[in-house]
Amino acid sequence: MNRASSSAPIAPGRDEMRDERGVVAGLCWMAGWVAAIVAVVVASASAASAIKLAGVPDPGPITTYGLPVVTGVGQLSAAIALGSAVFAAFFVPAQADGIFDIGGYRAMRISAVASLVWGVCGLLGVPLAISDVSGETFAESIKPGNLTSAYGQVAGAQTWLWTAIFALLAAVLARVVWRWGWSIGVIMLVTLSLMPSALAGHSSSGGDHDLATNSLILHIVGAAVWTGGLFAVLAYALARGRWRVLAVRRFSRVAFWCVVVVGTTGVLNALTRVPISDLLDTTYGRLILWKIAAFVVLGGLGAWHRRRTIAELEAQAGDESDAPWWKSLFVRFGAVELAVFAATFGLAAGLSRTPPPPVDTASISPVELKIGYQISEPPNVARMLFDWRFDLIFGTLAIILAAVYLRGVVRLRRRGDEWPIGRTIAWILGCALLLVATSSGLGRYSPAMFSIHMISHMMLSMMVPVLLVLGGPVTLALRALAPAGKDNPAGPREWILTGIHSPWGRIATHPLVAAVIFVGSFYVLYLGGLFETVVEYHAAHLLMNLHFLVSGYVFYWLVIGIDPAPRQVSPVAKLGIVWGSLPFHAFFGVALMMTSSVIAEQYYRSLLLPWRYDLFDDQRIGGGIAWAFGEIPLVVIMLALLVQWQRSDERAARRYDRQADRDQDADLDDYNEMLKSLNKRPG
Template structure:
């Protein structure tokens, strides 16, 4: 037993437990009232029942939205508690503190509720689809639905991931492990969104990506604030000001994400702005918008009034009052969201239905020409966000360096922006539209995404820029964005994916596995599959060219001669890949292309032959450019190495000049960042 002098004093203040219970009860009541009112307003609570038609019953009509609301709330609490433990509370070197570990254990209990409610939602969803009461559903029907129907598979995956988070949360103690657990929890929220009603909306891609971004943003915002409020109400006062400041930044980004994703979801479900006022779906959506604007106003009050004075006792009391109201309003908004998912959106009677529209969500374009390639723009929300975030963060980092008095090569900035411009050119213009129609245009898109865009992005040196622009954590042993980036760059995962034995086969052989198997036709049939292919082209190309001509610090240094060999080997395989496509006697991907007719296309075989020619010819120019860049880098590296050897030989220094130079470089970055931080504090 510890002596009295060593015992940790109890810091919980009287009434803390009552305050937590009161806030939780008020939030639950607000959520339930909003859910009931929205179900009644939207007509889902008491729909008109036609005699003789299947009816799932009152239990399913009300149980399904309640189960979905419980899923949303418990999943958000799980994510919020994990974010609080690993990102908002300062760390103690690589391990979580005792208080943070307690929050991870609490997250495991929330994940258990999440899993149970996901199982209930699965059963209620099946009852709703079959039009039979829950008591009449058999076990084999549940098994078949959970393993063969997309919606059932989505709920099953959510249940399994939630169980995994609940079990793993009982044992994880490291910061990196908790960060991975947070990522797993965020992934677990996506399957129901990706396989739900949004996948059948008019604009499939916009609806699904918008709903997924909405779910993630709301979870980080709502769950983070609820966990932070619980942390502040405990009365310990430990790191509350730091946690509030960090969450303020996170909440701002989450608010922007909710706004953009909400607009995308509304655009994909409503064909006219008037439907916001004339339909039940639009009216429930307006109620959500009102709650969102009120939450934004409260958030602005936090940023301007409570965050600057949070360390003071009046400021802390003000934060608690505003945060309690904000959490209750968020709970009401989540109830509205669950009711909205049970409200039928207005039908779009302006668009005709055909096989191509059912597959892609947009009409078949006219014959391809220069004008249509330049004018038939198609918004891709996922990659719009990617381009906006990557471009904005890069330019913000360059501006920070300039203001600090440091320089950054303009050529790297031009290369990065040119890569993002090329990315948008093949995804947002008519090239992106016709890639769904013509195999040849799809191959142009593939080659640009895997062999041109990655080269430009790699030459932009994003990791080096981030390490120079990000400030180190204020507290030694804690992890800010710069420390997390450093941990990732030196992790075992980074060492694996940047190994030439992994990156090269992934870049070369994956295209054979994609196009010469039924996988290509399967992925083309779904907007998520198409998005997955584009992401794979980008990442595999980025990893390959990073080890070939990358200027960022890498886990290992690949000899230049080996780089040249790998480049020539990869380009040889790509050239053979194009020839192999040209020699195919039957069209590829008929699982997709065989479902619709293109009146102005003469032959699928001829178009595929043209696509093979694109794959064979387009790789020559990037190969020559990369080879020239390699020779130049090799020559400069030899000159630098010779100068270092001469300096060390004159001074009798260390034999490992490369290691010393790299360590000195990292030390100078850290020293300059800390000096800048000290100047700002003064």
């Protein structure tokens, strides 16, 4: 592959892969038309009842059928964009200098085009959503005056606009990037573009909407990676890329877990919205059964792929003949599977336009409408410990983190290597606390009471990260994962090392950046008015929990981390960072206790909890908790720093002893000779 010697890289050469762009474009058109047709057919089955339920005039066929088409084609494009970016990042290796190989380069360009299509669909969705809600025709809704006046009143229009913004940003980034590390940014932006629709659909309202929304988030992301990954691998196999066997193997592993996620979350999401008795008696229920049937077909096709077509592809790994693409069983079968995926996306788009079975909202309490479940009794110790409601995202994350860590420890033990038991205990305790903070009574009462929220917050930001950092997960991964070897494609171990030594890693672990984000976010969130603005939204609670975990982990990784880090900080500097940040944290707790007004008072009063308590006193308790909790990890931090300092001195002493053994104390002899020469000088 030729590359210019200047700082600006040129596009990778076209001589290493066949040019099958016409076939790939044909697959895109085929998938798009299948999704659009199925979406229209499904939407037409319930269009009249949807309009009647909405209580607005018929907006016309452009809106009635255009909205499901835009949804189906757009979400399919988002899946292709996400899968192609994941393909470029993890399924095929980049070059030694970090610039994409030809396969990754083409996949990223496909991701850019697909993101652009998704963004255009998002922009079209804005006037379509306004037309759908108002009953005006699309021609009227798209007029600038109507758009600007109705946008703030139509939640669907806001959802589509945020979708378009994230998708277009992903398209721009995917089009200009050349290096492997930037593909992570594309993956994040495309994933963010899927979130507005996941958080605003049928799952976001009514009882159990916390479970329904969390399951839908996992469901959409899993389906997108599965579908888009298949498309990217199929396009790469069509062009006979040299890493196609490796790419298919890696995709096969990812696809297996996508099947597990999509299947499990699909069932959970359906059960929270439709009683089993309504599956056969309602249009919505029958469409869910069709989705289940499509999932079974896709799962069967995937199993067939693993058993037959992948084996054929591996057998032809060394065959570089110029055989036409339709001779490959993998390509033919993959095209059929892609068509089924497209039909499933169309079915899902039509389902989103189909009214679910009516729910008796009169029987749902205000607190259940706000947070998704009923709270009928005040908190006490027993309820905090035993009244659990599993958090599908963070509870699952805690279990997965513990299982993966223990698997790494077992792999080391089987190899005959030792791993400190203290690190394992710290990690498992951290995972257990993460589970307790989000899924026990603490997690259940956290959205309803400020004091309980503050306990959960402090655990997620102050205690869980300390224990996870002391577990040394990066060191364990680097020891448990086998290196790729010279001239072999990079694997998970190399990806971890690249991430650690990336410029973004150095920025995130700068002492000033880590401390400001960790401590400063308390002030911005609670004393700056942000919490009061976002507390009503389920997405905000997910983002807050994620921020607490990540910011706390980065801060303590810098301060007491035993893993390799982008920056090496001396023990004295670490001690200074801890003592420098503690006053700000303590002052935050005091300031919270001294606040003269109740934070998010309107939200907490709207819950109408069935017991009485003083919101101001509850907030003061929360401030006291924030102030006192800082002392708990401080003891652990100081002990860890003292132990690390002692071990650092011991390692330095051992290095000195080994050097002395090699050169027979040459440094000491030189020092003694210098002293003798000084004594011989006249005074």
